[in-house]
Amino acid sequence: MSENKDSPHFYILGGGVCGLFAALEAQKKEARVTVLEKEKQAGGLAAGHLRKDNWYDLGVHMLHAFDQEVYDACSDAMGQERIEVPLKAQIKWLGKQYQYPLRGRDILRGLPPMELVSCITGLLIADIQGRLKMVTQVDDAESALKELYGIPLYKFFFEEFTHRYWGMHPSELSAEFVRRKMPRLSAVDVIKNFLSWLKIPSPNDSVEGALRFETLHYSKSGAEALPRCLSEKIRKQGGNLITGAPVSAVIHKHGVIQEVKMGDVQVGTAEDHYLSTIPITELILSLSPPPPQEVLIAARSLHYKPMVVYALLVKKERCMDALYTYYRDQIFHRVGEPKNAGLKVTPEGHTTLIVEMTCEVGDEKWGDGCFPDILQGLEAEGLCYREDVIEKHLIRSRYAYPIFKKGYEEHLQVIASYLAQFSNLKSVGRQGAFCYPNMHQAMKMGANGINELLQNRP
Numbered sequence: 001m002s003e004n005k006d007s008p009h010f011y012i013l014g015g016g017v018c019g020l021f022a023a024l025e026a027q028k029k030e031a032r033v034t035v036l037e038k039e040k041q042a043g044g045l046a047a048g049h050l051r052k053d054n055w056y057d058l059g060v061h062m063l064h065a066f067d068q069e070v071y072d073a074c075s076d077a078m079g080q081e082r083i084e085v086p087l088k089a090q091i092k093w094l095g096k097q098y099q100y101p102l103r104g105r106d107i108l109r110g111l112p113p114m115e116l117v118s119c120i121t122g123l124l125i126a127d128i129q130g131r132l133k134m135v136t137q138v139d140d141a142e143s144a145l146k147e148l149y150g151i152p153l154y155k156f157f158f159e160e161f162t163h164r165y166w167g168m169h170p171s172e173l174s175a176e177f178v179r180r181k182m183p184r185l186s187a188v189d190v191i192k193n194f195l196s197w198l199k200i201p202s203p204n205d206s207v208e209g210a211l212r213f214e215t216l217h218y219s220k221s222g223a224e225a226l227p228r229c230l231s232e233k234i235r236k237q238g239g240n241l242i243t244g245a246p247v248s249a250v251i252h253k254h255g256v257i258q259e260v261k262m263g264d265v266q267v268g269t270a271e272d273h274y275l276s277t278i279p280i281t282e283l284i285l286s287l288s289p290p291p292p293q294e295v296l297i298a299a300r301s302l303h304y305k306p307m308v309v310y311a312l313l314v315k316k317e318r319c320m321d322a323l324y325t326y327y328r329d330q331i332f333h334r335v336g337e338p339k340n341a342g343l344k345v346t347p348e349g350h351t352t353l354i355v356e357m358t359c360e361v362g363d364e365k366w367g368d369g370c371f372p373d374i375l376q377g378l379e380a381e382g383l384c385y386r387e388d389v390i391e392k393h394l395i396r397s398r399y400a401y402p403i404f405k406k407g408y409e410e411h412l413q414v415i416a417s418y419l420a421q422f423s424n425l426k427s428v429g430r431q432g433a434f435c436y437p438n439m440h441q442a443m444k445m446g447a448n449g450i451n452e453l454l455q456n457r458p
Contacts, residue, residue, distance in 0.1 A: 007031055008457060010450065011260055011268045013247050014277035016044020017439055018429035020230040022275055022446030023239055024073060029454060031273075033239040036262060038246035041224075042231045044277075045400065045430075046439060048224020049311070051393040053346040055222040056311035058395050059356050060324050060336045061439060063217035063226060069447075070440045071217075077229040078219065083342040085216045091326040092381065100326055107157065115156055122150025140406050141173035148178065161328050165358055166305065166403065177404035180436050216323075220344040247278065249288045255421045270424075273453040277429040277446065279304060279399045284415060291418055298414040301407075302434060307400035308365050310355040310374055313391035318351055319383045330377040331370060332357050350390075353383065361398060368394055402434045426453050 008031045012019045015037030023033040041047055046061040062085065065071040075082055089100040098106040111119060126147060138144050141162070145154045162170050219225035231241050242262075249261040259268040268274065276283050284291060284299035291299075310332075324336035336354040339345050345352055355374055359365035375386040412434055419427055427433060428449040429442050437445060 008454065009034070009268075009272045010275055010453070011036065011272055012275045012277065013250075013260065013283070014044065014429070014432070015039075015042035015227070015231070015241060015243065016277055016429065016431075016442070017046050017227055017230070018044070018432070018442040018446040019275070019277040020227055020234065020446075021070065021073070021443035022277070022428070022450050023234045023241075024230065024237075025447035025450045027234065027237050027239060029450070031450075031454075033234065034267065035234065035239065035241045036245045036247060036260065036267075037241070037243045038278075040244050041227075042241060042243060043224065043227030045397060046223050046227055048222045048228075049393070049395050050224075051311060052313075052391065054313060054352055055224055055343065056309070056352060056393060056395060057223040057336070057338060057354055058309055058397055059307065059354065059400075060334070061223040062323075062341065064438060064440045065215065065217065067440050067444055070443050074226060074230070074443075075217070077233045078217075078225060079229070081219045081221075081225045081229065083218045083220065085218050085323065085341045087214045087216055088322045088340075089324055089326075090320075090322040091328070093328055097325070107153075111156070115152070118152040119150065119156060122152040122154075124150075126150040138175045140171050140175055141177045141404075142170035144175035144178040145170060165333055167358065167360065168403075168405070172406055174404040174406050174408055176409065180404070216341070218338075218341045218343070220342055222338055222343050247282075247286055250274070250276075250283065250286045250425075251288050252422060252425075255423060257422055257425050272424065273450075273457070274422075274425045275446070275449050275453065276425065276427045277432045279431040280412075280415060280427050280434050283419075283427055283432070295414055295418045298411040301411040302415075303403045303405065304399040304431070305358050305401040305403050306361050306366065307397045308357055308359050309395040310353075310357075310371065311393040311395055312353045312355065312389050313345075314351050314353055314384050315349070315388045315390050316351055316384055317349055319353060324354075327377075327381065330381065331365075331373045332377060335378075335381075335383065353378075358400070366396065399431050402430065402436065408434075423456055424453065 010026045010031055010033045012023055012033060012035045015035045019035055020042060023035050026033045045058055048055045048057060063074055090097050091100040091102050094110045096110060126149060130147065138147055145158050159170060166173065234241055245262045247260055248263055251258045256270050257274045258270045259266050281299045281302050284295060290296065320337050323340050324334055326334050332355045334356045337351060338354065339351045357365050364370045375389065378384050379386065419425060426449040428445040430437055433445065
């Protein structure tokens, strides 16, 4: 990387994998970089959390290889620490374990006969209406789910779980939530699966999705290795990564960011570039002078869903066969066992479980009040007994998932239009763009943000 003081300088707000990968992209362009991360270590949602002798992840965070450029850069940074892991995910539904993502044939196998007939009929009707363009424009998730799957399957499979997971009924969520977060399960595919289930040949059978057989990438110390290795590479190439540095103010004047404040410390100039990956709502509220009232109202109208992980050390060699399993009928939504992906656990003969739940800040889940229910659920699922759990640690995220509440698009557009006036600022990533990229997509967004800022450079 060039040390030329005339080369562009990027200040990257937020040191998650999006911000870290963006820093590497800037260094490829021979720019100077300074990453500001509010936590004591970089990584964001993908950061590892050391508790006593073991590393715990905030959920399931493994690298995909969908994008060759992202994969090559991460693989190079991780070196020998990278472990290849075949994907093995499951979902527990109606008392049975199914491979995840759930296939149409699995839904068919799990349905009682009368429900099966009703759901197949509903799917056919929904498919025909869609092909004949008989469906009107929908703006909420309930209507969108009914349009995709038909009313019976929506009632049987989607309504209650979506309500419980997100804390609001599908009628309160935007239709965009379904388009962004849920895969299409067409009536044609279900019928083909039904015929296959009955051993009746069906032409042009669809091939299983690549995700079902994907190879993931992990490490013996868990998710912490990737952001740590990216951070080390940034520093080795002359970049500056400052942790424990929460942004307190972003100063602007005449459509240009002038500097950033971290407490009493000020960094940056009007000639520098600023890439933000922090929650877009926090970015708006940190701007000084404050934005117009309508922009502040829009920012306060966007919300993120918090998440809590109960990280458990369990006195068992293994609790499950899968890397992670989704549960529809428990207080927790997903349980991961990172040891099955190669995580080193201390002491020998033990394993760790990552028990995930969405929640609200300050509620029973956030505050540890539901742990007895979690133990009861783990016992009911045959994962472990309460006497097997010898350590419990809570890991929390206030900004885990953007909530696509009905009407959020208008609020986000107000914010995006206002931020567009700043020639040297870009907001990207899951939190920064209020969207749902997976890890490699978020890193790609960071790289693209750097290149857009460079193109706008006078």
